[in-house]
Amino acid sequence: MQLPLELIMKNVENKKEIEAVVQEKIAKLEHSCDHITSCRVFIEQNPTHQHSKHTYHIRIDVRMPPHHELVVKRDSGRNAHDDLAAVVRDAFVAIRRQVEVIVDRQKKKVKSHTLARMVPSKLRKMLNMQE
Numbered sequence: 001m002q003l004p005l006e007l008i009m010k011n012v013e014n015k016k017e018i019e020a021v022v023q024e025k026i027a028k029l030e031h032s033c034d035h036i037t038s039c040r041v042f043i044e045q046n047p048t049h050q051h052s053k054h055t056y057h058i059r060i061d062v063r064m065p066p067h068h069e070l071v072v073k074r075d076s077g078r079n080a081h082d083d084l085a086a087v088v089r090d091a092f093v094a095i096r097r098q099v100e101v102i103v104d105r106q107k108k109k110v111k112s113h114t115l116a117r118m119v120p121s122k123l124r125k126m127l128n129m130q131e
Contacts, residue, residue: 001030003038010044012084018043021085025092029062033099038063045084056084058091062099070098 005026009015022041030036040061045054056076063069074091076084 001026001036001039006038006040008040008042010042012043012045014084018084018088021088022092025089025096029092029096029099032096033064033103036062036064036099043084043088054084056087058087060091060095062095064099064102068102070095070102072098 005022007019007022009018012018022043026039029039038061040059042057042059044057046057054076056074058072058074060072061069062071072091072095074087074094076087
């Protein structure tokens with residue numbers, strides 16, 4: 001990355017553990033794409049009542065040339081039983097998929113459709129019958 005990782009944690013317990021998970025996932029992300037310019041990770045743990053589980057909000061912003069800004073947001077609203085590390089991993093899986101799609105487009109590995117295949121089959125049959 002051209003810019004260092006910007007990691008912001010708000011009201012998070014086990015900061016060292018979560019920071020280690022984020023660093024591990026960033027390394028895998030950089031392995032998928034070596035030209036990421038910046039990455040910002042925001043993790044927030046919402047304080048709740050003592051008897052209920054914590055909810056988490058995670059946002060990952062990744063910038064890649066030329067002018068690609070990818071964003072993933074994850075909330076543990078319904079999955080309040082998940083631990084924070086699992087929610088972070090899930091968010092990084094989603095951002096990695098987006099990065100791989102961009103890399104495939106840049107390397108022209110995306111399937112291109114021929115003009116003949118883009119014409120609906122009924123119309124294609126009619127055109128073949130006229131010839």
